[in-house]
Amino acid sequence: MTKRKLIKIGLSTVILLQISMPAFAAEHVLTPIEPIGNIPIIVPYMKYTARASTNLIIDSRGNATVTASIDGYKGITDKVSISAELQQYKNGRWTKVTSFSDSDNSHRIRIYETAKVSKGYKYRVVTKVTAIHNGDKETKTITSSEQKY
Template structure:
């Protein structure tokens, strides 16, 4: 019984400390995921967002912040996907690079009603000849 009580306390402490390291935000008909990943050498923060307006305009947003002390360039490659017949199909891909430790991408695309959509973004941070990549998949938004 004593061991079981200690185990329950440890699980509770780990649950509380683990929950504080992840932040996600949902807004009406919007999906924005602010994701804090396990410590990375060059990428500090990566954000993916998708909003679909009432007239079917998908608004894609992706941003990256690298560590300013080491990152000299970043690249963002965002792909809007549609769920069709149970499979995710690429609709449109955009790419943007910055000679900075941070950058963002904002694009729009007209989508059809009756489907779910999501954004998959590949973030790359450069430090001299070294690179680090993080791929973030946003949650689906139904339209």
């Protein structure tokens, strides 16, 4: 083969690869990965929930502030709901102190509630969030970090 033919074949190959690679990549969706420390973990993809969170803050007077939120995808998620339970660790097990819930025919909702807690115990919030699209429901349960009061 001549040098000129080799150059043409090489350039043709490069052009074809540049055209085909983006099309191939567009069809592949990578599984979301979140690092914990230096260890990557695979996080399941949710169809109607973009983000969900819960948090607990206890001030020096024993006022526990519970926050929770769910963000669905605008234009996809029809309805969202939150059910948050404030729990106390007592006698070797978690028991319910109080609970809060709300729902909305929207793609997002937030709750911000307070409750009085007793000194000398650990507390956490276990929150169940639900997102709905055309009657198809997906649910996720998330737990806040523990707070000692």
